[in-house]
Amino acid sequence: MMTTKYHTLLAGVLLLAAACSKDKTDVRAGNEPDYASMDKSTVRLVTFNQWDVKVNGQKLSNWYQVPDNVTVPNLPYPTRYFPDGKLSGTWFLPQQFLDSKGQATVEIGSPQGTSQPDYILDSFLxxxxxxxxxxxxxxxxxxxxxxxxxxxxxxRTTALPSNPANIRIRLVNLCTSQGNGGGNTLSLAYANGGPVSAATSGIANHxxxxxVELPYGTYQFKVLIDGTGLQIPGKPPALTGTTAMDNFSLGGTQVYYSxxxxxQPGGVYTVAVGLTYGAYQYGEYPLSPNCFTVVTDIAPAANLTYGRLQVVNAAVPEGEGLGVNIDGGNTSTIAYGKAGAYKTLITGTHTLKITDATGKTLAEQTIALKGGDNLTAWAYPAAGGSVAVTVVSNNMGGVRVNGGNPDGSDGANNLYDPLHFRMLVQTRFLNLCPDLPEVTFTGANGTLFKNDxxxxxxxxxxxxxxxQVSPIGVPYPYVDLGAVTGGIVQAYRSQPGVLPGDRLTDVPALTTLDFVQMPPAYFLNGNYGAEPGVYTVALIGRKKDAQHPRxxxxxHNQ
Structure with missing residues (x-):
């Protein structure tokens, strides 16, 4: 009896062990873990192009071979390590490939355009x-x-910004001699060409x-080739299908994709410069410039804590300046027709006080700020001679809601970000002249802007x-002026049912140059185009007596 029970128990244990063993090694198709569930190492591969990958001799990408001179659809052919089939951008090596020393051998290559199915370009530890x-x-x-x-x-660093409202960013110069900028030092700059920091300027090759720490916000960083008056272009997210085919400039101008x-606050980033292959197809590389890309080193958490506020003086004329006081802090002065610096604030309500040069309060308003807000408070003259304030929320992402439900429940929200692709000159319009009840803005010769x-x-x-325009009637209150041909803006006195109306001949028209902040030296032979970005065009001033608006x-982005 004892022996029978023992054998029965032993058989049960063996069956259980076999079942457990089978579960651990069950890697049948459909049961393999995918990359998202794998434990990642600290080893990250970064590329400006697209490659096949082997690790310790194991093929991880699809290694799909395109026959020479044969055009085939660009299908992803995904693997469990690469959803798009091949390595592009950044990729963390799974820990499972590391040996006892924490090492692994990585090989990269590409069979495209070659008869060798396993064309290895490089192998490294x-x-x-x-x-x-x-x-x-x-x-x-x-x-x-x-x-x-x-x-x-x-x-790369593991340190977060010392101020949680800041970001950290650096410049990595990996220019190769095959592309532009090789052998020169590079500097990181803002959209207007101003240096970000001495620490990110004059960075030698390799x-x-x-x-460096900066306030969080929306930036359009540039990489300048020191001593040449030239820029390193940004790498477009999709090289084919863009107009950036002339060394990544637009329409033959010296405006490059950036x-x-x-x-977001708490994020850590690298602006990296390296060789990228332009518009390649099956092994043909007509362009190979050095380009820059932004790499996230430490991803920020969702921004629920901070918002940004700036003030524009469209009220107090030249020579006097506008005083701005937020929550009883120090008062800053803003010149007429100019915007003050952005201020980072914690979410909640804040008191904005507008004063004149003597400190007299002209207007006071409570502003509610939510996480991620980008607000501009416009101070302008009211009809009775007082100062009014209108607060505008700036769309810094270019995201448009197409559906009827803003929460996206109808599935029609468009999350495509044109600022990262089409290089929009995204412009909002405001009429802040109290003597003109209605104003219409147009392109050259009164041409109305189109819908798209x-x-x-x-x-x-x-x-x-x-x-402001009604958010119900105009949910996307912006006009794309065009990064090359745009920039011409005229103002018209309009009235209900009449468009555009009568041209305001005493208001000078804007030109493309009004949308360019880079110094003229960066535009060879004066061949410039309007810079991409988030703009507001406002008609300010009075139209009475001898006064004329402008x-x-x-x-709004730096």
Whole structure:
């Protein structure tokens, strides 16, 4: 009896063990873990192009071979490691490939355009280190060997910004001699060409700067080639299908693609410059300039804590200046027709006080600020001679809601961000002249702006003094002026049922140059185009007696 029970128990244990063993090794199709569920190492691969990958001899990408001179659809052919089939952008190596020393051998290559199915471009050893994580930038080494470049290893930080409302950012210069900028030092600049910091200026080839802290916000960083008056273009998210085919400039101008991006508080970023292949198809590389891309080193949490507020003086004329006081703090002065610096505030209600040069209060308003808000408070003259304030929420992402339900429940929200792709000159219009009840803004010769996915004609028509367009009637209150051909803006006195109306001949028209902040030296032979960005064009001033209004352009991203 005892023996029978023992054998029965033993058989049960063995069956259980076999079942457990089977579960652990069950890697039948459909049961394999995907990349999202794998534990990641600190080793990150970064590329400006697209590659096939092997690790320790195992193929991880699809290695799909395109026959020479054969056009096939660009299908993704996904693998469990690469949803798009191949490595592009950034990729963390799963821990499962590391040996006892924390090392692994990585090979990259591409069979496209070659009869060799396993064309290996480079092979290198990577090292996992949680105290000092590293990025391995593919095809970026300083030296070329038989037309090939190897990998560059760059350490990355684990430190967050000291101020939680800030970001950290640096410049990595991995220019190769094959592209533009090779051998020169590079500097990180704002959209207007001003240097970000001495620490991110003059960075030698194949070196990197320290991280610097900046207030969070929407930036359009530029990378300048020191001493040349030239820029390094940004890498468009999709090289084919863009107009940036002349060395990534637009329409033969010296306006290059540069992404407009909101850098959220607590985020850590690298602006990396390296070689990218333009508009390639099956092994043909007509363009190979050095371009820059923004890499997120530490992803920020959702911004529920901070918002940004700036004030524009459209009320107090030249020579006097407008005083701005927020929550009883220090008072700053803003010149007429200019915007003050953005101020980062904690979410909640804040008291904005507008004063004149003597400190006399002209207007006071309570402003409710939510996480991620980007607000501009416009101070302008009311009809009775007092000062009024209108607060405008700026759309810094270019996202348009197409559906009838703003919460997206009808599935029609459009999350495509044109500022990262089409280089829009995204412009809102305001009429802040109390003597003109209605104003319509047009292009050259009174041409009305058109409707399109990211441009709304009515956003520039029948604008009443001091009022924004209705968010119900005009949910996307912007006009795309065009990054090359745009910039011409005229103002008309309009009335209900009449468009555009009578031209305000005493209001000078805006030109493309009004939408350019980079110094003239960066536009060879004066061949410039309007810079992409988020703008407001406002008609300010009075139209009475000898006074004439004028249009101003405020750019909301730096």
């Amino acid at each position: 990577v090292q996992d280190n949680y105290d000092q994580p590293s990025d391995y930038y593919l095809n970026t080494s300083a030296d070329e060997h038989d037309g090939k470049y190897s990998v560059s290893r760059v350490p 070196s990197f700067s320290d991280y 992404p407009v991006q909101t850098f 996915l990211f441009t709304t004609a009515t956003a520039a028509q029948h604008l009443q003094a001091g009022q 249009m101003i352009v405020i750019k």
